[in-house]
Amino acid sequence: MALQTSPETPVTVAALTSMVGDWIERLGAIWVEGQITQISRRPGTALVYLTLRDASQDVSVELTCRRNVYDQVMPPPSEGARVVVWGKPNFYRPRGRFSLTVQELRPVGIGELLARIEELKRRLAVEGLFDAGLKKRLPFLPRRVGLICGRASAAERDVLENAQRRWPAVQFEVRETAVQGATAVPQIIAALGELDADPAVDVIVIARGGGSVEDLLPFSDEQLIRAVAACETPVVSAIGHEPDSPLLDLVADLRASTPTDAAKRIVPDLREELDRVIQARERLWHAVTRLLDREEHALAGFRSRPALAAPYAMLDQRAAEIASLRDRVHRAVDHRVARDSEVLAQTLARVRALSPLATLERGYAVVQRADGAVVRKPDEVAPGDPLSLRLAGGVLAATVSGDDSSSE
Known part of the structure; x- marks a missing residue:
């Protein structure tokens, strides 16, 4: 009640x-x-x-x-x-x-703790928290790195020194928390939430040195695992040494074997990148040089061709061919005209030889009546009929005077 x-x-x-x-x-x-x-x-x-x-x-x-x-x-x-x-x-x-x-x-006991961790691991795996498809890709060069580590720890020193040695301009947002004991999980979760909410932080590193199974238990805690899985910012796990494998390694977007390894993973090496830039510039220079050489050779080949070396030679050749053809045409026409003129003259001579005019030139005349009919017999006209006499040199008019007399 x-x-x-x-x-x-x-x-x-x-x-x-x-x-x-x-x-x-x-x-x-x-x-x-x-x-x-x-x-x-x-x-x-x-x-x-x-x-x-x-x-x-x-x-x-x-x-x-x-x-x-x-x-x-x-x-x-x-x-x-x-x-x-x-x-x-x-x-x-x-x-x-x-x-x-x-x-x-x-x-x-340790055995019981490990058994519980294995059971939690199996249960979280069934939920899909460890799926590779959920892993987020780390940025090539983060603007700022969030670091969660112990207070004045060797892990903090390893991450900071090695990262700054590789890329001196890297910036860190450090959150020092307990990394073992009963207060570790709440503090780490609080620091994780704070860094994840900071838009300037591009990647978060959770680092700790090696230790016993009991010391590393906070990094297999279910609440911490779920908090890491819910992070929008990529998380790097750098817990212990190579043999250590807390559940945080499975849910993190990247597992580093040691804090030093984490420093190598989160930022590129300046010297290596400068070498890559130099190599890329050299490859680019060689590629451009080869391209220019190839194009120069191709251009020289084009220029050596007759069409470009002497562009008017083809025109001159065609002009000469046209002139030759024109001369041939003129000669052919002249020859044809001359031949046809000769044939025409011969034909004209034959025509003239057969023409009545030739007969008239020998003194003959063609007698025609007034209606133009040719008079062939004397009885075809009567006395007094007008006649025309076509001579070689022209036409004369005449009148019939009698059947046996000459005309006037």
Whole structure:
């Protein structure tokens, strides 16, 4: 039943803590897993006080453990160790403080941790978080590199020095966080979100040196893996040494074997790029030179051809051919005219030889009546009929005077 209160009928703090304590005390003993962040062994007491923190959340609970229970764990747990405790929740009413009274304490073994990591790996792989198709390509030359690393760590020094040695103008946005222990995951996730939201950051590097399986556990945390998968900015994992392989390596867009290797992956080498530029310029120069030489030879070949070497020679040749043809035409026409003139003269001579005019030139005449009819016999005319006499030199008029007399 919900507690019925109002401004007129409020409950006191003592009543509230009493009710909360009653509710908590009704809970039975439970198993709880977490990471020990603080151990306090007070001299002269039979109790050991511990702080148990969630590995991926900023949540902790105080533990009260009897010394004999704590001493049964061999080797004794240390700060940062993962443990499973069996205890009963209780609530200290005077101070309103929640705690857990430990009845049994068990360290989480390496084998169990690795088994959990493998199970998480399988589950995330089924979800597709490790698919190669999701990997984002790193920029060739990032404007600014985000770096998440430990405070004053060797990993930070390796990344910064090697990257600046390769490309002196590279800029970094460094976020120093805890890289092991209970506070590592929340801090890394917060730094990751901050760098991912910065539009000037083109790539993010998460770097840490080598360590034990327990030290590298934060980089196999499910929340961190999902945060990296959700990043819009490419993420490079540079955790530990070559044999180390936390789940962060699988979800990151690029896995570097070491922080030094990450520095080589995120920026190009200035000397190598200058050498490539020089080589490219040389190849370009040789290519242009070869092209110019080839075109020059081709142009020289074109110029050596008769059509370009002596462009008027062809015209002169054609002009000479035309002149020769014209002369041939003139000669042929003259020859034809001369031949036809000769034939015409011969024909004319024959015509003239057969023409009546030739007969008239020998003294003959052609007698015609007035109607133009040729008179062949004397009886074809009568006395007094007019006649015309066609001579070689012209025409004479005459009249018939008699049948045997000459005409006038």
